[in-house]
Amino acid sequence: MFRCPSCGKGRFKDEVAVACHMNQPRSGCNTWLHDIIWLDSVRTESMDVDDEELGGFTGSVNEEGISPTRDFIDWFPGASRTYGTGHTFLDIFNSDENSVHCATSLYYPFSGRKDWELASWQLHSGLSMGKIDSFLSLEIIQGLPLSFSSAKELRGRAEMLPSGPRWMSQVIETKHPTKSPVILYWRDPLDCISSLLNHPSFHDQLDFTPRKVYTTAQRLCCVYSEWMTGDNTWTMQSALPRGATLLGTILSSDKTNISMMMGDRVVHPLLISLANIPMSTRLKTSLNSFVLTALLPMPKFLHKKKCMHGVLEDRLVHQCLDLVLEPLKRAAHEGIMLSDPVGSTTLAQIATAHSKVDSNDIEAFFREAQKFHLNGVDKPFWQDWLFAEPSHFLTPENLHHLHREFYDHDVKWIICAVGETEIDFRFSALRPVMGFRHFHGGISKLKQVTGRAQRDIQCSIIVVSADAVPSAVMTAVRALTDFRYLVQSPRIDDRDIEHISTVLAKFHANKHAITAAGFHRGKGNKPIDNWYIPKIELMQNIAPSIRNTGITMQWSADATEHAHITGIKDPTRSSNNNNYDSQICRHLDCVDKCRHFDLATSLLDLRLQTNLDQHHVDDDIIDFDVDDDDDLPANLLSTVKSPGYACPITNYFAMAKVLQHREVGTIPLPLRTFVVGRTAFHLAYSLSIRAISIDDAALKFGLPDLRSAFADFLCREDTHGYGHIHPLGGARRAGSNASLPFNELQIWFKLQLQDTEFHDTTNVRPAQTLNCVPPSDIWTFGRYETVIVNNEDGHSWPADGLHGHVIAQIRLIFCPIRKMDTQGAWKDHFLTYVQHFNNSTEREPATHLHLLKRVKRSNGTRIDDVIPVTQLRAPVNVVPQFGASADPHLTQYNGMEHASEFWLNKYWDKNTFYPLLMYFDL
Template identity: 30%
Template sequence: MENDQYAYRRRHAPFYPFQDQAEFDLAKFLCERLTQSDMERFLKLDWVRRAGPSFSSKDQLLAWVASLPTGPKWRSTTLEMTGYPTIQPINLIWRDGLEVVQDLFANPIFANHMTYDPHVVVDGGEREYSEYFTAQQAYEIQDQLPEGATIVPMIVASDKTPVTRHTGGLEMHPIFVTIGNIQSDVRMRATCHAWRCVAYMPIPKFVDVHPDYQTILSQRLFHKCMDIVFADAKVAAMVGKFMPDPAGHLRHCFTPLVALREFQEEAKAQSLSGIHQPFWRNWRHSDPSRFLVGEILHTCHKFFFDHPFKWCKESVGKDELDLRFRSHHKRVGTRHFSSGVCQMKQMTGREHRDLQRTLVPSITGVVPPPAQSPVYSDSSVDSMVASLKEFHDYKHAILDAGARRGTKGTLNNFIIPKLELLQSFASFTKDTGALIQWTADVTERLLITHCKLPFERTSRQSRTFTEQIVDILNREESMRRFQLYLFLRMHDSPLVNAIVTEEQEVTETDPALAWIARVAPNDPNQRCFVGPRPVRNHFLKGILSSTATAAFHVTVTPDRAKMSLNEIQQLYALPDFGQVLSDYITKASGSQFTTAWSNDRGRLKTWNKFRLQLHSVFRSRMIMPSQVVQAAPPSEQFPLGNCDAVITQSIHGDQTVNRIAQVRAVFQPIAPHNVTLPHYLADQPLLYVQYYEIVGDPGSQRAISMYTVARKYWEGPTGQRIRLGAVIPLTDVTHAVELIPMYGQGADRTVGAATSMEVYERFYLNNFSDKEVYHSLRSDLH
């Protein structure tokens, strides 16, 4: 920024060429939201002319934005395939791949999210594989570099996408790049801008050429273009390049290609047999057998939807499967398939995952029984291999049931390319780290933000729309840089001053927002920076568990205030509430009588829900988004209440006891005037829970490998069965969990999502509800 041609003007007028922050914000909004014709119409409005921005036309506005400091320059190169004319000129729109990598490597926003050296992580005596620098390949490359050298692993993604809807047939083929030094949880979020577009590949139509040769010529052109874009990166991989890191320190860097995403599908469709000079041929430390890494989105999620899910529909029946999914209990933050799942033709990656989380317990009972972790260990990799072997050992049962079908009827084979790719996942994990970091989810999103959305703001002319999209993206990138520069100038903060280790634990969502918050924590202008919604950190001001491993939050204003004990018993349909509360007081007080509280005269406040927040099982420093636990009383929509399940932990003597419970009420006694309640009533809200008992463990049910729980009862004075309830402190809760009813041979058609948690007697404790729960249950309930 300080080397820009107008830097001398900005010493005294930092907003130059704009008058002030407000005018720059207006310009940014117009450039990001409107087409050029809409800009012109807006600036000609009488009201706008009276307001008097200093730019009077869209041409002047765009010229001013073009004068802002930019990143790596875009270029246009015209290519020819000798002897093969094309309908339109072959234009490669590109940036130097090495310049983009240097820009990413030096970006101070990522300073607290960077890794520079290979390292071994050991937990419980086992080596863990997560980030690229924890895997074997990083060590192998580092051993071949000069002493003190730094690996800058390049990750490239390539895919083709249509930009017109139904008509026009226009396509784009962008190339994206990022670096493995940036932590994977940051790279995997498109809003963090850790991926950069480096090229738009030409998609030519050759004249008078057989279709087979069209494919070969297009692929040769692709590799020729990649040679141009990454020529300097190959030199840096060979001899190194000195680059500044986010702190301004100069490092001797080498840039191997370690991952190429979306290429396997393209290579299979287009065939590489006619490519005599692949672009990676002279790229040191770059081996296609290693950089063509396993890819989660297509190899796992789409494989699941195209094959195992179809087997389930054939075996269970579409009506029965839809009924089971419709009757799942609704939890906040989890997709509920209220219309069933069998009629869905297309799904997002998130919907694929939500379906997978509940499928196993949902089909259990009707079908006879015959890798997305961010951190792996040697034993978990072995488990992956064993699971795949188990599938192959028993896959004949799918064929025997006639569940594998094609368009022409039943199939008697497993010739599925995506299934074959699963064989390589174990070796890839140890070689390059956890495969989830290579998933194409983020690049699928980039196709929208870098192709489809900006295309809507172009003239849509086939000859020029690519150049127009590049101009749009360049303006957005320039304004994003300039906005950060202005913010820091207003606070007189050099860039590197923001690179500090957090003094307090915070939930990191967007690196730019977190960085700005450290530079100017109290500045109201932070709102002008757009990013994902921040995750609130309840560990700072919430209610903490005794071990500070969990934080809880209830709203300051309860949903119901000053309720009598009888009113709660009637509203929540909990006839034993008063007796259970008395039992809790007796136990918590050590049987000491207290005059501070009376069940007859006391008043209580209640909440319909609370929030639970935990640290990540995989990265203990990372705080997860809070999860809502519902405890709503019966209502017209939920005639039996809307209550979620949790795991509680309590101390009995010298033993720690974990139990499964359903939260029926969240409440807290209110202290009478001039009376101080004892700590066990005043310190935190209390929960009325009803317990389940574990009647089956994963080891005894190998077909599903889940815990089975049943409602727990006690016998009343007249012999009736009454659900076993208890009052416990809020901080006894350790996890929110999902229970899936045991449907048996057929689901009850009179039961829906509003009543399934209350009607069914037995449930599966779904350890697949998310990765955090899966790994927590493996240890907490043993």
């Protein structure tokens, strides 16, 4: 009988049963998982993972300006000085008139933490006041010691919470009559920026110093990423007084439809953020880094000429923006003293980093204004803003420009070339991939397509249509696809910009083939023989924009589109459909108060608990000074969970690190979470098949060569020793009746692989599942994934691309159950049985895709091998070659077995695209 090394329980029949017992959360034996549970509750960004384990470097720099990523950095001298102390987040929180009560009751005006938790839940629930009253009238609720007994009283207590930037309203006079009064609701943008600057979530995250980043010490190749690496920031900082801090505002002004709730009505919000917040932080929707600053009025003008209505609306937008942003313009000229998260005060001067304005056609606006002599306020809002250059801050934006161009044009060209029925069938025959939408009905009839759906179509459109589109047309479409992927890189240098310009020129050199074939069509399906497409014209400005303001990814509208939902549509749903602007402001004011109150009380509660742990004193003798932040740990503010955080990514790199330092005998062995290079592996402790004979496994999975393949593996192990890279292929030496030092296998149907971002090894990506499932009712041939396999010693993925690697399909994941008294390094390691494809470097000229063929022996059987799981590197997407006309027998379930030739889809994932691009295109 076996005994659990953690809790001491016995009566387990074998080690497998012990492992399953230790992995069950309800068994009471989970002490060894304590560290893992803790890691899983913390955001991935805060994980402390060794650089050596990730196979890369962090982004810090030494005194000579050389980063461990081998970049060479020139910092702008004398930028961003501090002048004494200012106000921290808690200082502002404690300046409220009710803060005197917090000395005795931290959660005032609520009675305590539990009282506040229930109140917060109700305030965020979206329940009407009537439903809240109904809930509070329940007998079981009335028995609770709550500080409120009605919805009105609850809202009254919420109003007493410390306030953030306050909402104001103002009537706007117009020269032309409107159907209703024009009311502008807005907040001081300086207050909004101050709330971002001293917010604890951005502690130690703000970037204030312009810099030039180079790849070599000779400073010949410049690197662009964040806004502070662009040429504009260096130029702006040069024009500022020495020691002044440059703040870059991000403005987003775009209409959003609320017609589902309000008929044909729209709302025009103005959102503001800071380019000084790193994009990896700023674009996380859960961090609320975009603050709603104004609700621009959208009145109906009564001008007799309908063509003037749009002009008057655009003019009003700029008039309101000019009024709202006046404090920022003044700060740009004169400077203003602001405080950062740690309370240091700096002289800030505010510039425009990026602006997305709904009325983009400024030339048409001026033309119409001059025609009808509307000489009142005929200037755009940025006219008197220091350093405001429209050609720089009106930057390209991926969601509305690149992805929308793809769906509006590229997809239509391909559908026209392939045919609606054919393209729909090909998409329906694609294998479902985790995290990607499967288009069962095809794509030609889609009405509303989200940005994520556009991404999923873009990932497969080239491989799906590769054989059915004329070569020159495919070359043009492929060039545009390469262009979109290249400009979305989080790190772009001068060589990358040359490559971006080259692929865009390739499109323009081949675009005539699209019009010549009649694939470029407009309304009524009529051919168009010109290229007057603004979104394509805008692509010419992307390379200069990258040099001026940094990469385009940082200006993504994903975060602002999400803010439209949480900041506009959700509050509108809870309104009574009257005066919705004012109700939105009231709702958001309550949400901001609750969010800040929850964060502040969490910080103060944590500090109180820290003091208790350190000093071991009673509550009634604590000298608790809420105005002093000096005793807070440096990393405290970055680890406190704010409301709204998404579920953290399971970090198998960190888990493997924890398990390696556990004492022998306290955890099940062999470890099923481990790291090799930049890949983390995780196998479940619950086995898919606890024990099966090798012959039965070969029959169940359809692997007649399994026994001999394992015998050859053991032979190589004996010859070269443990840790040897097993090359795939070669003659089979062992016979089908080879003797093996084991009789049974443990089998898993799934394996989790996790890697890091290609450009940033400190950023852990979500784990991906490799399925290895035997035939079933739906998957009649089984479900087996394709993966990159390390095939030669001395090569690493992704640094070397496919050099020293092959593409293979995993067919079995197993661990032998050794016989008593048998020896061999293989007995404590996980193995996989794979069938690989050829590794030719030749590509199809038009698509630049790599054609894969199954490697077979002379008798027609597939070549397969047993290798350690540790040779796997990353999953890849392989798509059957459909030919000019797809085989009607193909389905999503049989494609990998039915087809004999495949495309390696480099567009499936950006982490795959970039290393394959290095291997194939450069």
